[in-house]
Amino acid sequence: MAATSTAHVEPLTPQGPEAASGKHRSTAFRPDIEGLRAVAIGLVLIYHAGVDWVPGGFVGVDVFFVISGFLITSLLVREIERTGRVALAQFYARRARRLLPAAALVLVAAALMTWWLLPITQRRVFGLDIVSAAFYVVNWRLADRSVDYLAEDVAASPVQHFWSLAVEEQFYIVWPLLIIVGLLVARRFSTPLRPTLGVALALVVVPTFAWSVHQTAASPSTAFFVTSTRLWELGIGAAVAVGALWWKRLPRAFAIVLGVLGALGLAYSGFVIDAQDPWPGSLAMVPVLATAAVIIAGVSAADTGVNRLLAWRPFVWVGGISYSLYLWHWLFIVGGTAHYGELGAKRGLLLTALAFIPAWLSHKLVENPVRFSPRLARSNGLSLSLGGNLSLAAAIAGLVLCLPLVTARPTPVAADPTKPFGAAAIAADEQGAANLWKLDTADSITPAPEQATADVPDAYDRGCQVSQDSSEPVECVYGDENGDVTVALVGDSKALQWITALDEIGKERGWRVITHTKSTCAFTAADVLRDGKPYDTCNEWNDAVTALLLEQKPALVITSQNAARAAAAGSGSSAGTSEAMVAGLEERWGELSDAGITVAAIANNAAPDDEVYECVAQHPDALSTCAFEATYPTREVQSAAARATGAVVLDLSELICPGGKCPAVIGDVLVYRQGSHLTRTYVSTLTEPLHAQLVSALAATPAAPLMED
Incomplete structure (x- = not known):
């Protein structure tokens, strides 16, 4: 459900005659993708607010996965085509600057909220959730809890939404390595880079999709959270990036129709699919392919109707802060539920609207200053060190909640051994x-x-x-x-x-x-x-x-x-x-x-x-x-x-x-x-x-x- 790389992180200069004429776009700044990100975060926010007429709002996370797969792969492939290599340290340093400061801030806020508002009986559970979120493995912890009968009565975690961030972070760790393997294979056998990567993607997407369908049927509660059932969604986005040169050759009329079909697929996903449907099995293909269609339409023709609408300035603005908005909104939902009980749609919408305030502030005061810091940009080591220390600080905040001093009430009087005990x-x-x-x-x-x-x-x-x-x-x-x-x-x-x-x-x-x-x-x-x-x-x-x-x-x-x-x-x-x-x-x-x-x-x-x-x-x-x-x-x-x-x-x-x-x-x-x-x-x-x-x-x-x- 999270947007973890933005459409204008590192703009890439379009190449070729189409770029010169402005007729086509590839991986340069894509305002329509920011707008697509706004649609995704909107679906998630409305769903979490409890609005019944958007029962499939949870598919926003699937939209984000496709976008992230597309953007990250675009960056890596274009870097190889430009320089002949992948600068791994620089790649991870950029991710650290982009993602970790805001995430660490929200995790500390989640720890404070847990101590202040949530039941004392669940501080230890949620404290360990925060630790897992800080190290981006919380999706596996939540998957274990989903099939743990003894954990069924645990309330919604204040960092439950970090599960999708964990999936993407794990993707970011593995994906550049796969791209490098593809590059080495292409060099070894003198094959074109993009077709070689396409074959590599097929070897990832097909089996992980099959596994997703199987696991969703066998264990739907765990399938929702684990990385292995979601990898194909990111892989579809990566495939769109690898095929960008082919998409640019699509006829304009076909691109327009593709964009409309993609928009209809997203609408169907949000308004018809609901939480009772097995997820993310074969039905997840609907929002995934719909998102891919919208992105492809934008690559092929800059001014298709759907992509022009997505490039509307308010959509672009919301898409720009979608990462922070995603991070903050869930704290408002969980905190509001703890305070008011059942929220209802009106109160839920009000709380998600209030989340725009800290989202905008953290975007302006935390995300951008760190992300665009010249000093950090010059030093990969400093960037990685900062990210690591921030994650460690967030983990410590979670561990503090587990301390007996915080979680336990002192016993007023020592137990009397002469007094009848229990029954x-x-x-x-x-x-x-x-x-x-x-x-x-x-x-x-x-x-x-x-x-x-x-x-x-x-x-x-x-x-x-x-x-x-x-x-x-x-x-x-x-x-x-x-x-x-x-x-x-x-x-x-x-x-x-x-x-x-x-x-x-x-x-x-x-x-x-x-x-x-x-x-x-x-x-x-x-x-x-x-x-x-x-x-x-x-x-x-x-x-x-x-x-x-x-x-x-x-x-x-x-x-x-x-x-x-x-x-x-x-x-x-x-x-x-x-x-x-x-x-x-x-x-x-x-x-x-x-x-x-x-x-x-x-x-x-x-x-x-x-x-x-x-x-x-x-x-x-x-x-x-x-x-x-x-x-x-x-x-x-x-x-x-x-x-x-x-x-x-x-x-x-x-x-x-x-x-x-x-x-x-x-x-x-x-x-x-x-x-x-x-x-x-x-x-x-x-x-x-x-x-x-x-x-x-x-x-x-x-x-x-x-x-x-």
Whole structure:
């Protein structure tokens, strides 16, 4: 989404008779490209402002990629044709002067805004985002987070928009080297430079496009961010630059039609494509080729209607500050959302309009003075040193947010070892448990709110949880690894949250506890949905895990789940039904029961509307404001299925939400981490109650021998 090289960075003198007559343009100053840049940034700003009638505004980033590929390749090719070589140090020095000062300024501003406006619980996450952005690898960090189930509740990062800058920076590092390889090949085999580069580009564009289509289908959340799925877009722009001499020979009428088609393609991309479309797969060809068409039309004929419109002075002005505007606008959106909540289109547009002020100021006072400094221009080393130091300063600003002094609240009073801890506080005062939610303070809180998202079972670090994109079962072993009795924990992350307690129970009873869990995937024979669409990898995983269990024959399968609905057969409903889920549980549990395997379902705990740990961080002296009413849709589903199959249901609701009200802190322990997930610490305090319920529930089942001492 960023414009990282401007159309008039280093003007190149047109050559040949067409240049002399002014009939054609190639890589000299192109006001129409600045205007095209204005269109791209306009799409991005309107989209981020929340204007519904431009659902495809995110394609502005694809437009920028093509422009950047065109401009950078034009500079490099013309330099070779002019001098016979590529001055790498000078190239990187120009990029450092052009890009890094403004970027470093915005990253420091993002760090200050994070400290001032954003939740204390997310300072560390966003601080590391800023560090990654400073070194232009944040796109890979965001890609990892996009498939990290534990990161789903992380708010939009204040430097999320730097992902596209990272892609372009990585392109700038690699691309000159590819051009040099092409030059060496052309010399070695005495072939013309531009055709040779065209072949080299084809060897990059074709496979990376194919990979983009594949990865978008296989893992759309990661495909959006990673460089490997975007390289072909920059490559298309590079191909336009390499073919500039051919484009100049196009008939004027053809160029006019090409420009119009390109403009229509961009309009289609902005107004018809939306965020629900897989991106950046084959559909990204529309804005990419449309942008290439507009650029080619401008190379061929200087005064085509579309390119003349793009050269309109206001468009050129906006295009000139588009880099700074892109850098600043997202901070206004994130900061405004933190302050106001849901922005709405009007407020979103106002905030993006306000971003023009710092964008213009930084363009005039930071970008241009550094970029055109005669002293820096004379010294590649000084330019690179300045850029490196500025990036380092930005990274330090991010690291400061990770310091305990900044991210943690001091504990008011040391924990009292004689005081009931966690769920023990309910057992210690069963009569008063229903009023625990009314308590506004705690002597201490474990884990601290800012550490809640890290208070998870070690199963995540061990890779036990299968990602949403995979259907391959992964087994981990807990409890007594040499135990004679095998117990399996199967389900989604709401099942896995209990492994801390089950690990201790397994060690005590000599059980070998194995896990089979997958993100957002209920253990059922029904067709599971995710975001209203068939969750195919979950359904495949379910069948594979069931086959394993029927082969392994564990004495007991323990399961839990968050989903209450599944797809009804033949209904076509994207919402699913609870009846379909009950039928699916009956069938799956029945398969196990018929094989002599007992099933115990742990009822799902209640879910808050907002992040409890963030509320606790913001209201440490008013904890009652973070409590919420308990509702249990999944518990009802599991109970219905259990009545039909003879499985047992374990219900710890009164030890999590006593009296139907869910406190944020019980016995000085923070109860919730992401969403409705329980903290590992609180689950550990439920070990004995869970053990007791297992003993009681299984006493009248074929699994009763499991409970014999």
